Amino acid sequence: MERIPILKMGKLLLVTIQVDMHDRLAMVLQDDLTNRIVSDRARGVLIDISALDIVDSFIGRMISNTAAMARVLDAATVVVGMQPAVAITLVELGLALTGVRTALNVEKGMALLSENLGEGHG
Amino acid sequence: MVSLQGDADIVILKTGEDVVRLRQLLRLQVVAIKLSLVDQTKYVTAASELARNVLDYGGGGEARVQRLSDGMRQGIRIEFIDQGPGIADLELALKDGYTSGGGMGLGLGGARRLSDEFEIDTRPGEGTRITITKWKSF
Numbered sequence: 321m322e323r324i325p326i327l328k329m330g331k332l333l334l335v336t337i338q339v340d341m342h343d344r345l346a347m348v349l350q351d352d353l354t355n356r357i358v359s360d361r362a363r364g365v366l367i368d369i370s371a372l373d374i375v376d377s378f379i380g381r382m383i384s385n386t387a388a389m390a391r392v393l394d395a396a397t398v399v400v401g402m403q404p405a406v407a408i409t410l411v412e413l414g415l416a417l418t419g420v421r422t423a424l425n426v427e428k429g430m431a432l433l434s435e436n437l438g439e440g441h442g
Numbered sequence: 443m444v445s446l447q448g449d450a451d452i453v454i455l456k457t458g459e460d461v462v463r464l465r466q467l468l469r470l471q472v473v474a475i476k477l478s479l480v481d482q483t484k485y486v487t488a489a490s491e492l493a494r495n496v497l498d499y500g501g502g503g504e505a506r507v508q509r510l511s512d513g514m515r516q517g518i519r520i521e522f523i524d525q526g527p528g529i530a531d532l533e534l535a536l537k538d539g540y541t542s543g544g545g546m547g548l549g550l551g552g553a554r555r556l557s558d559e560f561e562i563d564t565r566p567g568e569g570t571r572i573t574i575t576k577w578k579s580f
Contacts (some may be wrong), residue, residue, distance in 0.1 A: 327513065340462050340465060340466065340579030342457075342458040342459045342461065342462045343455050343461070343494075344458055355551075373469075373483065373486075374483055374486050374487050374490060375487075376487050376490040376491055376494070377491060377494075377549065377552065378490075378494060379524075403483075403484035405479045405480045405481075405482070406477045407482060408480055408483070408484075409480070409484045409556065410558060412484065412552070412558065413462045413487060413491070413555070414538050414551070414552050414555075415552075428564040
């Protein structure tokens with residue numbers, strides 16, 4: 321089955337979404353991430369959406385739910401790299417991604433998560 | 443006077459993969475009429491919301507993508523057609539936050555905001571046809 325790869329880096333999990341996700345793929349990613357947080361004892365999740373040229377309410381909800389599940393499992397989530405046109409559209413759509421932390425790029429997102437851990441990301 | 447430019451592209455909407463196919467087909471069309479990147483994103487997102495509605499509430503259906511011209515502008519019209527149960531209370535369905543399914547209730551109202559024109563024709567028990575249009579001045 322088609323899957324989006326999840327990379328482990330210290331206590332962080334990294335995901336780069338590089339395909340236009342259909343619904344099932346998005347749900348599989350949500351499940352995989354939640355399982356990996358537990359199995360890898362991850363404390364942070366970084367989701368890079370810089371390659372996504374649209375985020376509709378389904379994908380938006382998947383991102384919000386993933387962040388909420390991660391929080392319950394004591395891991396922080398940061399979404400990075402949102403394209404400006406996507407941000408404008410999301411707000412107009414009425415989707416504010418409440419409760420999801422965002423950063424401009426991967427570097428800033430990693431810094432944010434490392435700060436959260438109170439140490440380096442090792 | 444609005445004239446049709448060529449034949450409509452028809453995308454059958456049965457699964458989540460079909461929504462992705464519609465988004466990809468539409469992306470080529472919005473680039474072809476030179477919509478700005480923000481307008482491209484808005485319109486493709488609107489179409490994605492309505493296509494998902496066809497799947498979730500209409501039990502599947504189809505989208506017809508038609509290029510238009512009115513002499514001063516080029517446009518793209520998309521009709522979303524299903525033979526589902528129809529929408530009983532239209533005013534309620536267009537309100538943000540209202541959902542009869544598992545969604546966030548942003549689909550209809552959101553798609554209306556993201557398009558230039560929005561029309562809805564729904565009959566309880568017969569189905570729903572939603573038409574959206576986006577224009578670009580020459």
